[in-house]
Structure formats: C-alpha cells, structure tokens
Amino acid sequence: MAAAVLIKNLQKSYGDVQAVKDISFxxxxxxxFGLLGPNGAGKTTTIRxxxxxxxxxxxxxxxxxxxxxxxxKAVRQRLGYVAQExxxxxxxxxxxxxxxxxxxxxxxxSMIGDRIEQLIExxxxxxxxxxxxxxxxxxxxxxxxxxxxxxxxPEVLVLDEPTVxxxxxxxxxxxxxxxxxxAAGTTVLITSHYLQEIDALADRLAIIxxxxxxxxxxxxxxxxxxxxxxVTLRIREFTSEEEADQAKHxxxxxxxxxxVIINSVQGNSLNLIxxxxxxxxxxxxxxxxxxxxxxxxxxxxxxxxxxxxxxATGRTIMDAELAAASTRDLKKEQKQQMK
Amino acid sequence: xxxxxxxxxxxxxxxxxxxxxxxxxxxSNSLGNFIQETLALTKRLFIQLQRRPSTLVAxxxxxxxxxxxxxxxxxxxxxxxxxxxxSYAKFLAPGLIVFAAFSGALNAGLPVMFDREFGFLNRxxxxxxxxxxxxxxxxTIYIIAxxxxxxxxxxxxxxxxxxxxxxxxxxxxxxxxVFLIxxxxxxLSLGLAFALPGHIELIAVIFVTNxxxxxxxxxxxxxxxxxxxxxxIASLNPLTYAIEPIRYIYGHGDWAINSIVMxxxxxxxxxxxxxxxxxxxxxxxxxxxxxLLRRRFA
Ligand SMILES: Nc1ncnc2c1ncn2[C@@H]1O[C@H](COP(=O)(O)OP(=O)(O)OP(=O)(O)O)[C@@H](O)[C@H]1O
Ligand SMILES: [Mg+2]
Numbered sequence: 001m002a003a004a005v006l007i008k009n010l011q012k013s014y015g016d017v018q019a020v021k022d023i024s025f026x027x028x029x030x031x032x033f034g035l036l037g038p039n040g041a042g043k044t045t046t047i048r049x050x051x052x053x054x055x056x057x058x059x060x061x062x063x064x065x066x067x068x069x070x071x072x073k074a075v076r077q078r079l080g081y082v083a084q085e086x087x088x089x090x091x092x093x094x095x096x097x098x099x100x101x102x103x104x105x106x107x108x109x110s111m112i113g114d115r116i117e118q119l120i121e122x123x124x125x126x127x128x129x130x131x132x133x134x135x136x137x138x139x140x141x142x143x144x145x146x147x148x149x150x151x152x153x154p155e156v157l158v159l160d161e162p163t164v165x166x167x168x169x170x171x172x173x174x175x176x177x178x179x180x181x182x183a184a185g186t187t188v189l190i191t192s193h194y195l196q197e198i199d200a201l202a203d204r205l206a207i208i209x210x211x212x213x214x215x216x217x218x219x220x221x222x223x224x225x226x227x228x229x230x231v232t233l234r235i236r237e238f239t240s241e242e243e244a245d246q247a248k249h250x251x252x253x254x255x256x257x258x259x260v261i262i263n264s265v266q267g268n269s270l271n272l273i274x275x276x277x278x279x280x281x282x283x284x285x286x287x288x289x290x291x292x293x294x295x296x297x298x299x300x301x302x303x304x305x306x307x308x309x310x311x312a313t314g315r316t317i318m319d320a321e322l323a324a325a326s327t328r329d330l331k332k333e334q335k336q337q338m339k
Numbered sequence: 340x341x342x343x344x345x346x347x348x349x350x351x352x353x354x355x356x357x358x359x360x361x362x363x364x365x366x367s368n369s370l371g372n373f374i375q376e377t378l379a380l381t382k383r384l385f386i387q388l389q390r391r392p393s394t395l396v397a398x399x400x401x402x403x404x405x406x407x408x409x410x411x412x413x414x415x416x417x418x419x420x421x422x423x424x425x426s427y428a429k430f431l432a433p434g435l436i437v438f439a440a441f442s443g444a445l446n447a448g449l450p451v452m453f454d455r456e457f458g459f460l461n462r463x464x465x466x467x468x469x470x471x472x473x474x475x476x477x478x479t480i481y482i483i484a485x486x487x488x489x490x491x492x493x494x495x496x497x498x499x500x501x502x503x504x505x506x507x508x509x510x511x512x513x514x515x516x517v518f519l520i521x522x523x524x525x526x527l528s529l530g531l532a533f534a535l536p537g538h539i540e541l542i543a544v545i546f547v548t549n550x551x552x553x554x555x556x557x558x559x560x561x562x563x564x565x566x567x568x569x570x571x572i573a574s575l576n577p578l579t580y581a582i583e584p585i586r587y588i589y590g591h592g593d594w595a596i597n598s599i600v601m602x603x604x605x606x607x608x609x610x611x612x613x614x615x616x617x618x619x620x621x622x623x624x625x626x627x628x629x630x631l632l633r634r635r636f637a
Contacts, residue, residue, distance in 0.1 A: 051465045076467040087458035090388050092383065103379030106372045106468035118352045132390075148462075153356035184353035 003067030004156050004187040005050065010059035012045050019045040021211035023059075025191055027156070027204075032182050035191040036184040036204030036305065038320035043191040044084055047160045050189075051081045064155055069299040076103070080149035083162040086141045087257040087325055089136030094125055094144045097133060098151060105152035120149040123177070140172030146177065156187040163197060175201055175321045181202040195317060207309055207318070223303045226311055230303055231272040231280060234296040236287070243293060250287055256280055276302070351506035372469035380463075384450070388485075394446075395485060399492045402439040406431060406496060409559065417458050432497035433444045433585035434558030437578055439493060440486040440517045441552070444524035445545050448532030452541050453516050455532070475632065479525050486521045487514065502589060509588040512610075519617040520581040523624045528629030562602070574603035577620045584613045 005027035012020040020042040027033040035043050048054040050061055061068040063120040068075040088097055095116060102112045103326060105129045120129045133144060142162060148158055159178075163171040178188050178201060192198050198205050199219050206216040215222050233251075235243055241262075247270060248260045257280075258271040274280045285295050309317050406428070413427045416495060450588065451474070454460040463474060466556035490513065498504040528545075535541050553559070555569060556578035562570050573579050587594055587610070594600070599607040608616070 053461055073467045076465055078466070081465045083461060084457055087462055089383065089387070089459060091387050094388060095537055096383075100379050100383055100468075102463075103375050104463065104468060106375055106467070106469070109375075122352045144588060150353065153354065155357065156353045181353050184350045186353055186355050 003027060003062070004031075004064060005033070005189055005311070006059040006060065006062040007046065007050065010046060010049060010061065011057045012042075012049055012054060013057055014045075018211055020049070020056075023206075023208060023211065023213050025206040025213060025216055027187060028072040029187050030154075030182065030185055031203040032161055032178060032188040032190065034198035034202050034205035035189065035208060036195060036198045036309075037191075037208040038193050038194070038322035038324055040210075040331060041193070041208045041297055041320075042102045043208065044160055045082075045211075046208075047158055047189075047191060051079060051158060052076055064148045064230065077152070078155045080147050080152070080154035081140075082149045082157065082159040082162055082201055084143075084164070086138075086145045088133040088136075088141060094129045094130055094136075094147075095120070097144065098129075098148060101148045101151050107152060113204060115151060119151060123147045139173065142166060142170065142174065146174070150181075150186075156189060157181060159188070159190045161191055161193070163192070163194065171197075193317065193321065195309075199305050205305075207305070207312070209313050210307070215308055217249060222305065226307055227276065228273045228303070229276040229280075229300050230307060231284065231298070232301045233270040233272065233284065233298050234267070235270075236296050237267065237292055239296075241268060244268040244270060244290070247288060247293055250291060251284065254280075254283065254287060256283070274300070288311045340605050348547050355525055369469040373473055376466075376468050377473040377476045378434070379478070380473060381480050384477060384481040385484075387450075388481075395488065398439060398443050398485065401442075402435040402489070402493050403496055405435055405438075406493070406495060406500060410500065426501055428497055428500045429502040429589055430504040430561075431559070431585065432493065433589055434556070434582050435497075435584060436493050436513065436517065437520060437556075437581045438553050438558050439489045440521050441524055441578055441581075442549055443486050443489060444482050444521040445524040445528050445549060447478050448528035448541055449538065449545075451478060451529060451532040452535070452538045457539060471635075472632070475526070476530050478529055479522065482525045483521050486517055490514070490517050505588050506592070509594075512588055513585050515614070516581050516617065519614070519621060520577065523577065523617070525620040526621070526624045526628055530624075530631045533633040545572075552576060552578055557586075562604075567604075570604055574605070577617065580613050580616045580620075583608075584610050 005025075007026075008024045010020050010023045023042065023046055025033070025035075029131045034044065034078070037043050045054065049056045049059075050063070050068060051204055052068055052075060056069070063075045063078050066074050066078070071199075092100070095253065098116045098119070099112065102116065107115060120126055123146060125140070125147065128140050128144070133141065136144065146162075149159075163174050166174065168232045175197070182188055182203075190198075190201065201217065204216070204218050205222070207222075208214065220252075231290075233247070235247055242263075244262045248262060251257050251260050251270070251272060256275045257272055258275065261271045263269050263271055272284075281298055281300055287300060288295055306317055308314075309320075312319070315323075386588035407622045409431055410428050416427065451460070453465075460474075464471070468474075494504070494510070494513070528541075531541055531544060535544065553571045556576045557573055559579065563575060566571060581603070587598065591598070594610060596611045600610050601608040602614060
C-alpha cells in the first residue's frame with residue numbers, strides 16, 4: 001500500500017531565505033503524524049507545498065502514490081486542509097460556507113444537504129450554523145474549518161498548528177476529535193510547536209529545525225534512543241554559582257551520572273542525565289548532604305521530546321522560538337506568501 | 340457540556356470515502372463541475388451584496404448626482420450647443436451610463452484582492468476546481484449583473500429628467516455595449532488583482548485611471564469642444580466607443596447597423612464598426628491577462 005503522504009528531499013526558498021532545506025518523511029495510512037518544530041522551522045512551508053499552494057524548488061511529494069507536482073488536482077481532491085489562520089468570509093453563515101465548500105469539491109448535489117448536516121452535528125455546530133461566521137469565537141471558527149476540511153471525506157486531513165491561540169477547552173475538543181478521526185480511518189498530518197500536543201496525539205512524528213528533519217519515529221522510540229533519565233535539582237531556590245559548581249563536581253563523580261549541566265537561566269539549577277531505571281534520587285541527596293549542601297527540589301523523569309530536540313540542536317524549543325521571534329519580518333512574509 | 344462533539348455516528352461521518360475522489364478525477368463531466376463551482380462562487384458574491392449593499396447603493400447614487408450636478412452646471416448653456424435639439428441631460432445620460440459601468444468594473448478586482456490578503460483565496464486554490472477560471476467567471480458575472488442594475492436606474496432617472504427613453508431595440512443595444520465595455524474592464528481589473536502586490540497598489544491604479552479616463556472621453560463634452568491633443572486621446576479611449584453609439588441611439592430614433600454614430604479626427608465609425616472595436620478591446624485585454632492568471636493558476 002502506498003504511503004498516505006511521502007515527502008522526499010523537499011527544498012523551498014523564498015528569495016534568499018531557505019525556508020525548507022531538506023525535508024523527508026513518510027506518513028502511513030491511518031496514523032496521526034506530527035510535524036514538530038519551533039517557529040520558523042519550515043512547517044507551514046512544507047504544508048503549503050504538500051497542499052499545492054506553493055511550488056517546491058526540488059523534491060518529491062506524493063499523496064497515496066500520486067505526485068502533487070504532476071497531478072495537483074487529484075491530490076487536492078484527496079487532501080483536506082485546515083490552515084494555520086482560519087480564512088472564513090465573515091458575511092457568510094457557517095452553513096453557507098459549507099455549501100460553497102461542497103460545490104468547490106463537486107459533491108453530488110443529492111449528497112450535499114445530508115453531508116453538511118452530518119458534519120454540523122459531529123462538530124457540535126448546531127447552534128452556530130446559521131449565524132454569520134464573523135460572530136464566532138476562535139474555537140468555533142476552528143471547528144467550522146474542520147468541518148469544511150472534512151466535507152469531501154478526504155483520505156488525509158492536514159492541519160497546520162490547529163490549536164494555536166485556542167483556550168484549553170477548545171484545544172481538548174480538537175485533540176479528542178482528531179483521535180476519533182483516526183479511529184474512523186482518516187490519516188491525519190498535524191504540525192505544532194507545542195510538544196505536549198504531539199507527544200499526546202501523534203503515533204509517529206518528525207522533528208524539524210531550520211528546514212531540516214532532525215529526528216523521525218514514534219515518541220517513545222525517539223526518547224528511548226536518547227537513553228537515560230532526566231533529573232532536575234535545585235540546591236536552593238536561587239543557588240550561588242560556587243555552590244552549583246561544587247555540587248556539579250561531586251555529582252559528576254557518581255557512577256550512574258552521565259552528564260551535569262548548570263542552567264544559569266533557571267537560578268543555577270542543575271540538569272542531570274542519569275542511567276535510567278535506577279533510584280538515583282536518594283543517592284544524589286545523600287552525597288550532597290555529606291558536604292552539607294541542602295536540597296530544595298529534586299525530580300526524575302523520562303526524557304521528553306524537548307530533550308530530543310535539545311540533544312540534536314543544543315537548544316530547547318523555547319529558546320529557538322524566542323530567537324526566531326526576534327528575526328522574523330511578518331509583513332514581508334505575507335507579501336511573499338501572496339506571490 | 341454543549342461544547343463537546345457528539346461521538347455517535349462519528350465513524351461513518353469521518354471515514355474517508357475514496358469513491359468521491361475517484362468519481363471526480365475520472366468523471367468527464369468537467370463542464371458540469373465548472374458550472375457548479377462558478378455558480379457557488381457567484382452566489383457568495385450576491386450574498387455579500389445582499390448583506391452589505393453599500394457598494395451598489397453608492398454605485399447608483401453617484402451617477403445620479405453627476406446627472407443633476409452637471410445638468411445644473413450647464414443649464415444656461417446656449418441652446419443647441421450640444422447638437423441640434425439635444426438637451427444636456429440627453430447628452431449626459433449616455434456618458435454616465437458608460438462611466439458608471441466602467442467604474443464598477445474597474446473595482447471588480449478589489450474583492451479578489453481582499454480574498455488574497457485574508458487567505459480566503461487559498462481555500463479556493465486548495466480545492467480541486469475544474470478550472471480556476473471559475474473564480475474569474477464568477478466575478479465577471481457578478482459585475483455585469485451590477486452594471487445592468489446601475490444602467491437601468493440611470494436610464495430611468497434620465498428619462499424623468501427629460502432625456503427621453505430609447506425603444507426596446509435601443510435598450511438592447513445599450514445593454515450589449517455596456518456588456519462589452521464591462522467585460523474588458525473587469526478582466527483588466529481582475530488581472531491586476533492577481534498581479535499587484537496588495538490592495539493599496541490596486542486602489543492607487545483605480546484612482547489614477549478612473550477620473551482621467553472620464554475626462555479624456557466624450558462623456559461630459561463632445562470631441563469638438565476639446566483641444567486637438569485631447570481629441571486624439573479621446574478617440575483612442577474605449578469609453579468613447581461605448582458612449583458615442585449610445586448617444587446616437589438617444590438622439591436618433593432611426594438608427595441602423597451602418598449609421599455613422601461617431602466621428603473621430605480620422606474617420607467616421609458605423610454602429611457595427613464600434614461594436615467590432617469594443618470586441619477587439621475585450622479580446623486584447625483577455626489575451627493580455629492570460630500570463631498574469633497563468634502564473635498563479637498553473
Ligand atoms: N512567504 C515567505 N517569504 C519569506 N520568507 C518566508 C516566507 N514564508 C516563510 N518564510 C521564512 O521561512 C522560514 C520557515 O517559515 P514557516 O512559516 O514555514 O515556518 P513555521 O515552522 O510554519 O513557523 P510557525 O510556527 O511560526 O508557523 C522562516 O524563517 C520564515 O521567516
Ligand atoms: Mg507555520
């Protein structure tokens with residue numbers, strides 16, 4: 001069976017910005033696949049190429065074995081697309097928008113009414129369907145957009161950062177909905193810079209950074225590959241540099257400790273990588289007590305996807321976002337996007 | 340929790356349905372698809388108009404004000420200044436019919452430009468449209484319908500102000516001429532909406548084209564009033580080729596295809612010849628915008 005989505009060595013530049021340098025991944029039929037990366041990593045650019053909104057400079061894109069470059073129309077019919085920014089016509093009601101969408105996907109006229117009714121019900125839009133979309137809250141707009149994307153029963157639903165800007169309740173509604181969608185047999189490709197989201201939802205994921213895939217696999221594969229557990233230690237609420245250095249020395253000599261990093265941003269707390277499966281915490285506390293250093297807080301956890309990202313890039317997703325936020329020119333990008 | 344999504348029936352509603360895509364990619368009924376998508380897009384424009392009628396209202400009121408103001412401006416002009424037995428209202432009505440249609444058509448690209456800027460166009464571009472020309476077709480149908488409404492109002496208002504009412508054949512000829520000028524100008528505006536970077540630039544183009552083309556046509560004054568150089572420009576201006584035949588229809592009950600309806604510094608044009616010029620104008624514009632559309636619709 002052909003992959004639901006196959007992207008191979010994709011490249012795309014905007015002027016002299018290389019938005020996507022080399023991205024490859026495969027989405028299997030029936031799974032939820034996550035594309036995780038910080039702001040500006042190239043997620044939206046990848047999705048725009050997949051949905052035939054942008055022409056890749058290079059690379060292969062296939063949906064169910066059909067090339068998006070050679071047969072864009074067939075690919076458009078197979079994909080449902082929920083954009084990062086919901087674009088709805090404020091003057092239309094939800095139902096009118098869905099009717100328009102049904103005609104754009106050439107649903108048989110005899111089916112349209114029932115199909116719209118079905119989706120309004122499934123997405124809980126009954127009380128909103130006949131109101132103008134301009135009056136909708138963000139969560140309701142997203143749901144309408146989901147309904148529109150699913151109207152033609154696509155094989156793959158593509159969602160670009162579907163929960164950005166939503167309140168927690170609306171976010172949960174979307175998550176739950178995507179799981180039901182998978183249960184019904186629809187393949188889901190979702191991008192996010194929110195790692196808990198991908199961790200909770202995705203069967204498999206690719207982490208992308210600055211236009212390149214740095215890891216692909218199931219969430220536990222990626223975490224297991226890193227090995228070890230993570231320990232976060234605070235000696236005091238705000239630890240002095242000397243004490244942190246002293247503790248670092250002592251802890252590094254323990255046999256089960258693999259690495260110790262002082263996090264100066266977090267009040268000189270210490271991040272340790274330790275061999276997994278051992279009860280390291282009591283031994284750490286004990287060896288600190290021997291040199292009369294106190295323990296303010298101490299916690300052990302399995303590695304997170306953020307640790308996967310950290311190991312590959314040397315920075316956390318949060319750091320990457322902050323860096324990206326300061327260098328982007330959104331006005332200029334929008335202009336470019338329209339070209 | 341009313342906010343949550345009902346989970347009954349979900350399976351059947353959410354399952355992919357390959358037969359829909361098969362059916363469409365293999366169906367030879369692409370004309371049917373083109374009609375379906377064009378009608379739906381046109382309907383959207385009319386719903387917008389119905390809920391936000393201000394453009395139509397302004398489009399009707401404006402020529403009406405021109406009619407009254409210009410009429411008053413020239414109310415003491417010497418008798419027969421605008422030709423034998425031609426009141427200024429009668430002289431002006433054809434100019435305003437064409438000018439109103441022209442202005443409306445020139446604005447046709449604005450909604451498309453806003454769809455581009457707000458991302459709504461992406462919704463259309465990710466859909467498997469049988470041809471993206473349905474987007475152009477829908478805007479054109481919409482603008483032509485608006486122009487006909489405007490024209491009807493001006494014809495009636497001018498009749499009340501003393502310009503007289505052409506016969507049924509005359510009205511049909513006027514409709515044909517309005518159709519031809521609107522088609523070309525709408526296409527031009529839509530081409531610009533896809534080519535220019537944003538709505539600011541489009542509005543700037545509309546702004547610098549609109550009034551100059553009005554004054555460089557015979558809408559407000561006959562050719563014989565103009566300086567030589569302006570006569571040349573006005574004789575090249577497509578608006579003049581739409582205004583003059585309508586004016587002839589207003590002035591002569593007994594016009595025919597071969598009546599000379601327009602005199603330029605070089606030759607006279609018959610009614611039939613003027614229609615050919617307008618057709619050529621449309622053909623030229625439609626050819627010229629092809630590369631602009633193809634760049635985006637490829
Ligand atoms: N239209 C454009 N013109 C110029 N540069 C662009 C354009 N679109 C994206 N870029 C640049 O390409 C890079 C990738 O952008 P992209 O929008 O694909 O990232 P993203 O992962 O979707 O980010 P976000 O999480 O903020 O949506 C960024 O550096 C961005 O500045
Ligand atoms: Mg994005």
